[in-house]
Amino acid sequence: GESVGLHLPTLSVQEGDNSIINCAYSNSASDYFIWYKQESGKGPQFIIDIRSNMDKRQGQRVTVLLNKTVKHLSLQIAATQPGDSAVYFCAETNTNAGKSTFGDGTTLTVKP
Amino acid sequence: EPEVTQTPSHQVTQMGQEVILRCVPISNHLYFYWYRQILGQKVEFLVSFYNNEISEKSEIFDDQFSVERPDGSNFTLKIRSTKLEDSAMYFCASTRLQGGLWNTEAFFGQGTRLTVV
Numbered sequence: 001g002e003s004v005g006l007h008l009p010t011l012s013v014q015e016g017d018n019s020i021i022n023c024a025y026s027n028s029a030s031d032y033f034i035w036y037k038q039e040s041g042k043g044p045q046f047i048i049d050i051r052s053n054m055d056k057r058q059g060q061r062v063t064v065l066l067n068k069t070v071k072h073l074s075l076q077i078a079a080t081q082p083g084d085s086a087v088y089f090c091a092e093t094n095t096n097a098g099k100s101t102f103g104d105g106t107t108l109t110v111k112p
Numbered sequence: 113e114p115e116v117t118q119t120p121s122h123q124v125t126q127m128g129q130e131v132i133l134r135c136v137p138i139s140n141h142l143y144f145y146w147y148r149q150i151l152g153q154k155v156e157f158l159v160s161f162y163n164n165e166i167s168e169k170s171e172i173f174d175d176q177f178s179v180e181r182p183d184g185s186n187f188t189l190k191i192r193s194t195k196l197e198d199s200a201m202y203f204c205a206s207t208r209l210q211g212g213l214w215n216t217e218a219f220f221g222q223g224t225r226l227t228v229v
């Protein structure tokens with residue numbers, strides 16, 4: 001079956017440092033991989049996605065890297081800010097199904 | 113900025129009772145979803161809905177669950193006879209078409225916390 005998982009449940013960084021959040025997935029057939037941010041008491045918020053035929057995509061202060069050889073996905077946040085403190089989920093999705101399969105989540109804490 | 117809205121924010125119900133969770137997706141979106149999140153756990157897919165019918169459902173979405181789009185704006189999730197293990201945060205989400213294709217960016221509501229006692 002398909003599963004998406006994260007390597008570390010918690011990550012603590014200093015404000016201004018770069019953060020790297022990792023994810024391992026198992027379904028090679030997924031078309032897209034997505035990172036979501038979930039702040040306390042809120043629903044997941046889309047951050048960035050990457051198509052399966054790409055290996056890197058950049059957004060505003062975020063970069064997602066996809067390594068299909070080892071089925072690994074990472075989210076890099078540059079100059080981490082206190083507002084980045086949240087739980088981060090990776091998810092995989094398939095354009096045929098439309099659903100997202102979420103991983104377990106990494107809690108990012110940014111220390112001032 | 114348009115957003116997905118869910119009501120109520122918190123629902124407490126007795127085991128065996130029926131509950132209806134309500135969602136108003138973003139107006140120009142065409143794909144609708146329900147997910148749930150048990151406290152401290154990951155988000156789990158329940159069901160997707162497109163063109164007035166279920167596109168896909170998970171194993172969690174058994175005969176006790178149903179969805180409906182009763183009018184042009186609301187999207188509801190009904191649990192017919194709630195169980196203790198149905199206690200969770202339920203999220204509604206919607207996505208749009210972009211260039212004629214399904215778009216990956218799902219917009220989630222704030223969720224309804226369902227507590228079954």
